[in-house]
Amino acid sequence: MPKQELVVLNHDEDGCCPTLLAAPMGEDQAVEQAKVFKALGDPVRLRLLSMIASHDGGEVCVCDLTPAFDLSQPTISHHLKQLKNAGLIDSERRGTWVYYRLLPAATDRLAAVLTRPETATAPAGGTT
DSSP states (O other): OOOOOOOOOOBOTTSOOBOTTTSOOOHHHHHHHHHHHHHHTSHHHHHHHHHHHHSGGGEEEHHHHGGGSSSOHHHHHHHHHHHHHTTSEEEEEETTEEEEEEOHHHHHHHHHHHSOHHHHHSOTTOOO
16 A cells, blocks of 8 residues: 655635645544534434525525424434534524524535545646
8 A cells, every 4th residue: 555645734715724635633623523523424414414505595494304304303403403513504593493504614614624635726627
């Protein structure tokens, strides 16, 4: 197996986080990213995030999410809380219902961590 080269840190636009493939991740960043990966490691939560992210209008009522699952409303609420605690979604109460929306910056950061540095700057249609 060939040795891999250590690449100089490449930061995202914010200058906050090197990509996972560019340099070893620091302990603090690993702890934060592990929360996100743990939240996404459950199929129900991954489906919920997908349903929220792809919903017309950018937000969805919990009343529209619950029927898609063979789970109780408190269980769905638990999964939504995990996604919210991981910083992937936000919510707003309107009367008796709660509406959820994706926080695009969170998924952008996640994508940046997983993107190879040369892919970010490669021209469209080029080889990577």
